[in-house]
Amino acid sequence: MTALDRYIARLIAVPLISTLIISAMLLVLDRMLRLFDFVASEGGPVSVVWRMLANLLPEYLGLGIPIGLMLGILLAFRRLATTSELDVLRAVGMSYGRMLRVPYMYAVVLAALNLAIVGYIQPYARYNYEGLRFELRTGALGASIKVGEFTNLGDRMTLRIEESRKEGTDLSGIFVSARAPGGDIVSATAEKGQFLRTDDPDVIIFRLTKGTLIHQSPKFNVPRVLTFDAHDLPIDLPRFEQFRQRGERNLELTLPELARIGGDPKASETDRDTSRSAFHFRVVEVATMFLLPLLALALGVPPKRSTSALGVFLSIVMIVTYHKINEYAQSIGSLGRIDPLIALWAPFLVFAGLVLWMYYTIAYVPGGQPIGALERVFAKAWKAIAKRLPGRRRRAASA
Structure with a gap:
């Protein structure tokens, strides 16, 4: 050149x-x-x-x-x-x-x-x-949980989060209510929470910190109330429709x-x-x-x-x-x-x-x-x- x-x-x-x-x-x-x-x-x-x-x-x-x-x-x-x-x-x-x-x-x-x-x-x-x-x-990227709104995860769980920081890893102001197949209802409020992965891809752990849990069951005459510093709540992930080829x-x-x-x-x-x-x-x-x-x-x-x-x-x-x-x-x-x-x-x-x-x-x-x-x-x-x-x-x- x-x-x-x-x-x-x-x-x-x-x-x-x-x-x-x-x-x-x-x-x-x-x-x-x-x-x-x-x-x-x-x-x-x-x-x-x-x-x-x-x-x-x-x-x-x-x-x-x-x-x-x-x-x-x-x-x-x-x-x-x-x-x-x-x-x-x-x-x-x-x-x-x-x-x-x-x-x-x-x-x-x-x-x-x-x-x-x-x-x-x-x-x-x-x-x-x-x-x-x-x-x-479809919510497969975590978009199904919206801050400040009641969100249904499947047919048996309702979740509400007041505030989310650090790309959703630091949650606060939490309310969760879950129904078990036998008719039991577990409701909890917590100051903070965090989602954690498990070995099962269809299940995640919702770790709650400093909160109160209420357990209602047909077997109990009076609901049980429990205060906790940490509590792990398993959550079954909803089934998402598969993307096309x-x-x-x-x-x-x-x-x-x-x-x-x-x-x-x-x-x-x-x-x-x-x-x-x-x-x-x-x-x-x-x-x-x-x-x-x-x-x-x-x-x-x-x-x-x-x-x-x-x-x-x-x-x-x-x-x-x-x-x-x-x-x-x-x-x-x-x-x-x-x-x-x-x-x-x-x-x-x-x-x-x-x-x-x-x-x-x-x-x-x-x-x-x-x-x-x-x-x-x-x-x-x-x-x-x-x-x-x-x-x-x-x-x-x-x-």
Whole structure:
């Protein structure tokens, strides 16, 4: 690798990594607030939020990696152009194709990473995320016991806790009432309590500290009252519904599994269409990454004597719009209205043709600028807006 390649690699690395971190943080923060509300409403521990976000991270990276690659290459070439370094490289005979060597190294590595994420990692992460949601709803994560409310554990026990600290390991203000099969009723109040595991996975021990126990039975004329410093109360855990198997949704299937179902003649037509659509959607998204270096170059080099950032804005609009078109095409293909092969790859060919034309214009047409007309319209519109600004009018009057 030459000094030029290392220089371009450094120019790309900083905005690429920054974009990945910022995009992931924005998406995580947006989902984090909703997850906190969901977990709080279900009464689950706060720690489960971080586990759910970790399982959503591969899904966010599937979109963040292409955007990061695009902006990293675009901003690198924009810097070369605005500092006149690009003119020097072109003057000494350096072609755009030669300068795209390092960007395509990034594209190949990140495309392989993205293929691994969307093809293998994301399906398992999505399944784990849905499993955590299921466990929260059913109470399998301890969400069934809510502070300040009477909670039924099975058919024979009622529990109320006034306060919970340290992720539920330090409980206070406890009331518990349990019924035995013979008609006995045991009620207890305690200052503090703690759940302890046992060797039996279906039974836990509720250790009560400093409380009073009342034992009522048909055999007793008068209920027995006992004060205690410590008392262990066994609790039979309720039976929870088992979570479904992985694969009932296409998001939870890997690429080989989607290909197998899509080509299985024994599968229903709906299953084949949805599996094929999901398969082609993921492959198209990865294949698009090999077009991004060409698009980034075409949009990153502004016209001569211009520092407009229109190309940066347009690049984000184009890649997000194309992603949404692919999502719509996947939906149409899943419904069976259009063959998924045509629904997903036809927009890809149109997008590829547009990108190749833009690259050809800037690389091989003398003075060519693929968005030159948009740059001129943008410049005129900005001048018209600037003239109407109050501060601009005051400066003109004073002059």
